[in-house]
Amino acid sequence: MTRTHPLSEGRGGVLVCFDGSEGAHTALWWAAAEASARDLPLVAAQSFEWDLPSLHAVDEHGEYNERLLRENAEQDLNRATGECREAFSGLTVFFATPDGPPEVTMVQLADQLDPVMVVAGASGRGALARMVLGSTAAELARRVRQSFVVVRGEPPAADAPVVVGVDGSDNSERAVDFALDFAEYHRAPVRAVYSWTDWPLEAYATAPPGQVGLTHVDESTQALAKEQLDTAAARHPDLGVDWEPVTERPTHALLDRAEGARLLVVGSHGRGPVTRALLGSVSHAVLYHAPCPVAVLRALDRDEEPVREDTVPGAEGLRTAPPRGST
Incomplete structure (x- = not known):
């Protein structure tokens, strides 16, 4: 019984x-x-x-x-x-x-x-x-x-990587931490993808006067994203992590690299009550179209209990x- x-x-x-x-x-x-x-x-x-x-x-x-x-x-x-x-x-x-x-x-x-x-x-x-x-x-x-995973696709190859989208935001930090932890459990390599079109809005607000052009925003946000990844990777010294900055739309970049991946990990952006009702455009797209399992880490409000x-x-x-x- x-x-x-x-x-x-x-x-x-x-x-x-x-x-x-x-x-x-x-x-x-x-x-x-x-x-x-x-x-x-x-x-x-x-x-x-x-x-x-x-x-x-x-x-x-x-x-x-x-x-x-x-x-x-x-x-x-x-x-x-x-x-x-x-x-x-x-x-x-x-x-x-x-x-x-x-x-x-x-x-x-x-x-x-x-x-x-x-x-x-x-x-x-x-x-x-x-x-x-x-x-x-x-x-x-x-x-x-919590971390939410939608399972689809064929079983991965032994050397299949974990792909994670990185943009330097707080929610991206959750995604990076989850991706590296997951990769370590499975002894899998990591491909961290940064797209120059996926900028957090804070980059515009903090740019020095007269330096809000594309070059400044790209350099500042890429440096922030790379630092975020390096900080997380330091906690996993035995893990192989590849940094891949690309000049593609984030959705296209991630879906292309999800072919044959063990897992695709993304953060879902948003603020305020809307966060609880909607997913960001990138997370929404990969949930519907990725050929492999997808992990989404939703943005959380501080007042959300x-x-x-x-x-x-x-x-x-x-x-x-x-x-x-x-x-």
Whole structure:
């Protein structure tokens, strides 16, 4: 039988969103490999969003359908997480089945568990599978405070690099730190891409009078970005980091270099309440079009606090299933 554990046991691990789709299974295995590499617990969560008025309108028959639907979905999740546990020796795997829309419950779970990353597949069920990015993943990218990874593409080559966009901004610093940490866990090289068209607005405000031309802005922002990268790289002395300044639009530069990459990492710019509703144009474009997994680190407001509910509806605890074949 399944065992129930407090939510705290999954804190600081890897949280993956699951809906039974092919993309979700791919994301689950990717997340399991990442959790195993870091010796962290894996938490797989599947949300249940019920159409309560219609269910209650058909009384007992509707109640039974809801129960049966949940049982079948939990069996699928139990089976998938059990396979991950068998494949990755020593991996601790939990699952949770909260009630509510995933773009709400996953954010709540992330705030409670404070995972090192939240992972989702690139597409969902039905018509969403024909899209480059499923609507739930797109919404989570706008709401999740933690590092958010959308998984797509083929397994990378052994020497596949981690590609990161660098521009010298505060949010770029989050992206660089995440990219280098990720690369170190996987012993992968890093390609840091700086595009001269991707300037933080502060560069214009701090330029000396009469020196707001293209040359000054490019030199000052490139120096800031390079210093940001060098500072982070000093904490990873055994990591190979290539600095690549380019005169291309950042979206084109990053998408071109994402071919065959292990991971593409970007920060998402924005300020004020808009940050919570929109992604920057570069992060939005790479989420929809990158050929490899993409990590987005959203800009955070200083006054933005995590939503720390005491419990997530339907997910008062994490569960583990018995080993396959046991009774």
